[in-house]
Amino acid sequence: EPEVTQTPSHQVTQMGQEVILRCVPISNHLYFYWYRQILGQKVEFLVSFYNNEISEKSEIFDDQFSVERPDGSNFTLKIRSTKLEDSAMYFCASISGGRETQYFGPGTRLLVL
Amino acid sequence: EDQVTQSPEALRLQEGESSSLNCSYTVSGLRGLFWYRQDPGKGPEFLFTLYSAGEEKEKERLKATLTKKESFLHITAPKPEDSATYLCAVRGLQTGANNLFFGTGTRLTVIP
Numbered sequence: 001e002p003e004v005t006q007t008p009s010h011q012v013t014q015m016g017q018e019v020i021l022r023c024v025p026i027s028n029h030l031y032f033y034w035y036r037q038i039l040g041q042k043v044e045f046l047v048s049f050y051n052n053e054i055s056e057k058s059e060i061f062d063d064q065f066s067v068e069r070p071d072g073s074n075f076t077l078k079i080r081s082t083k084l085e086d087s088a089m090y091f092c093a094s095i096s097g098g099r100e101t102q103y104f105g106p107g108t109r110l111l112v113l
Numbered sequence: 114e115d116q117v118t119q120s121p122e123a124l125r126l127q128e129g130e131s132s133s134l135n136c137s138y139t140v141s142g143l144r145g146l147f148w149y150r151q152d153p154g155k156g157p158e159f160l161f162t163l164y165s166a167g168e169e170k171e172k173e174r175l176k177a178t179l180t181k182k183e184s185f186l187h188i189t190a191p192k193p194e195d196s197a198t199y200l201c202a203v204r205g206l207q208t209g210a211n212n213l214f215f216g217t218g219t220r221l222t223v224i225p
Contacts, residue, residue, distance in 0.1 A: 031211055033212060042200075043200065043213075055211075100204075102211070104157045106155055107156045
């Protein structure tokens with residue numbers, strides 16, 4: 001069964017460093033998302049992406065964040081200058097055109113020291 | 114503003130002891146209510162999508178129902194492997210084109 005994959009599974013970085021989180025959505029899906037979940041808190045929407053551009057973003061998704069689909073399979077989230085409060089699980093999700101259900105990847109646990 | 118409240122926060126059941134989890138929601142123009150299961154350190158795993166009041170869906174020991182104000186996830190004769198956090202999420206006209214608004218979840222523990 002097709003699934004969303006994410007790399008790395010864990011990342012530790014120093015405050016102020018740039019990180020890139022990678023996702024490979026399900027192959028025939030057209031809409032892509034990033035969510036985050038701070039430990040013990042709820043899953044929060046960051047950004048949605050369709051047709052090679054951002055379709056919606058939350059207040060969390062400020063100028064430090066960017067997304068890109070550099071090729072036909074990868075979808076990346078970049079944090080330019082990480083802060084302590086960026087420590088969280090980051091989930092990628094995708095959805096096929098005309099469908100409603102988002103399928104989530106296993107997540108990347110980001111720890112900013 | 115969209116609101117999703119899940120109760121209880123945590124639930125401990127004996128194996129075989131049936132129960133229900135609640136998800137109360139306030140959303141402008143419901144476009145779907147979603148149930149996910151989340152194991153520790155893992156991503157949400159899709160269970161059900163409900164669209165309109167009166168709708169019900171079943172999968173193994175789980176049954177999801179929907180009214181105009183809340184959804185229930187009924188667990189019949191649970192087994193230890195059903196232990197997980199169950200997340201409810203909605204998508205509405207204000208939530209955005211496709212993104213989901215999640216509740217904080219109910220952490221279920223099933224004791225053998």
